[in-house]
Amino acid sequence: MGEAEGNAELGKKAFKRSKSHFADRVTADGRNGWPVEAGRYRLVVSRACPWASRAVISRRLLGLEGALSLAITDPIQDDRSWRFTLDPDGRDPVLGIRFLSEAYDARETGYPGGVSVPALVDVPSGQLVTNDYQQLTLDLATEWTALHRDGAPELYPAALRDEIDEVMADVYEDVNNGVYRAGFASHQEEYEVACRGVFRRLDLLAERLGSRRYLVGEAITEADIRLFTTLVRFDAVYHGHFKCNQWKLTENQVLWAYARDLYQTPGFGDTVDFDHIKRHYYQVHTGINPTGIVPLGPDLSGWLTPHHREELGGRPFGDGTAPGPVPEDERIPARGRP
Template identity: 65%
Template sequence: MSDTAAAAENGANPEHTRGGTYSVKGKEFTRDTRYINTRITADGQDGFPVEPGRYRLIAARACPWANRAIIVRRLLGLEDALSMGLAGPTHDARSWTFDLDPGGRDPVLGIERLQEAYFKRDPDYPRGITVPAVVDARTGAVVTNDFAQMTLDLSTEWREHHREGAPDLLPDAHRDEMDDVNRRVFTEVNNGVYRCGFAGSQEAYDDAYARLWTALDWLEDRLRDRRYLVGDTITEADVRLFTTLARFDAVYHGHFKCNRQKLAEMPVLWAYARDLFQTPGFGDTVDFRQIKEHYYIVHKDINPTGIVPVGPDLSGWVTPHGREALGGRPFGDGTPPGPVREGERVDPANTPLS
């Protein structure tokens, strides 16, 4: 989601948000999870049936919540069924913008700001303009920005359009366990880093910090003798954790003060993250330059100079991880996705995979 939206949802004055203020003095960060929960389903129960070519996923490589959707779409091979537009890494209080595209407009929707698609849905839309969002290309209006449900539906409702060999990211045999893991990872880790970074008091920060590191220690122990979070294959749970780990040393450790250790100093989690990063569909979606630009430029109250750090050294992401010794089958009975599509590749200068 947009960090501008996160700030507004945390109770920040809109005027302050325009100035890049994301924490509220004396308050802990509380994420408002009220999203547009319309679903795109095989039976079209909400009025939006799955139709190849009709919808456009709008994402941003900088955003961890959007990165989930990018990964799942690629793993499942939905590129031909669901097109993708990418907003640039920075934005103002109004909206994410399409400044990466020629003329500053999304080539399919023809809009400069994602805000336009939200206002097509509701001219008085009152909440933050968030990514990921799925837009109906016929009308130009947002259908949903419910990032958690979005990837679940890509696995289930869009199944008819999956590539041959697509992995099962939601295995029935492990669904209850996966749901439990996902809940803890979301509250304590995915959102936990934001609770640290946007804390408005020392007390709120101290509490968030303790909760985050309790959860990371739990994950370090859980993954010590198993290759993946749930079962012996990659699942949605791994996707959800990965996008936070990929940003940890680059931004969360310093920028959000999550600094007990670097990810690279936690041997199990660091090896696990490298294993996923080196798996097709994960690292090839990560753009470290855009990630750093987003956090360090947009969050002006946390980083008032707007200086983007040069480090950290990214070469460690492609070093051997040794996790194969734990067994497991990354794609289960499926196969890895093919090469990244032309036009969707990360700039080679921004990833150590190049």
């Protein structure tokens, strides 16, 4: 999302997602020049964006709300990039900027690439630190441990990393990015290859999850977060808007139950704003939806129905505990919830 609209090449060539240009890391030892420090950085996200939503979920599960502040952009961009029009006077109250592009410009004047979320910004200098959405959440899980809440889960446990990486690579290629390759395809064959790849992988994931509650191990990991952010958007936007319509998520018994299980887990559903998701995709992607009409459906009430996945065992947070209540200023408005 930021990546799709900003750093992807669309047109006659097949959809290609560009690598993050700013790939500095915030680490415990500060080896990239950016040490972990409570209050120093601000996480800028769009609740519409699946890549940014990973970071929002991780931040909440790890209890980093007090150490890493959150800026939420308007789901509708304009030609000047992500906007802070949800804030008083249209400015982010911490960074004092109107557009995320200002933090990019502070880091590199005349940067020719797109302005993407999630973005980690250094508050004292106002400069972008990183827009590396793949590495950011891994670092939150492994480099920010000194600031984690008591009872924070291990989202990227060392003993399972090889398996997690393997699963995430397949999910990224065929599902996370596959829906975009289908949605932005410019000719029939390109679309059909991407769409078939999406559903082939979803079938394999359903087979994997038929006898286990989570993708890797007995608790939630980074792999589950990355799959969830696509599944939660599937029927609302990818099925119709991106033409990934061989079947709906609600028609796959295993994946629908798995997605509901995660949605109902603290830290997941309480970060999802369906209103932002639908308005962004249908109103920003004018090449796909030139009228800008946002559909009324789908019915969201099913997200709160029993899933029975607990019968498979496993513990959502492993040896840890659930995160506390959502901060008042981060709660999802009623129009964005089931």
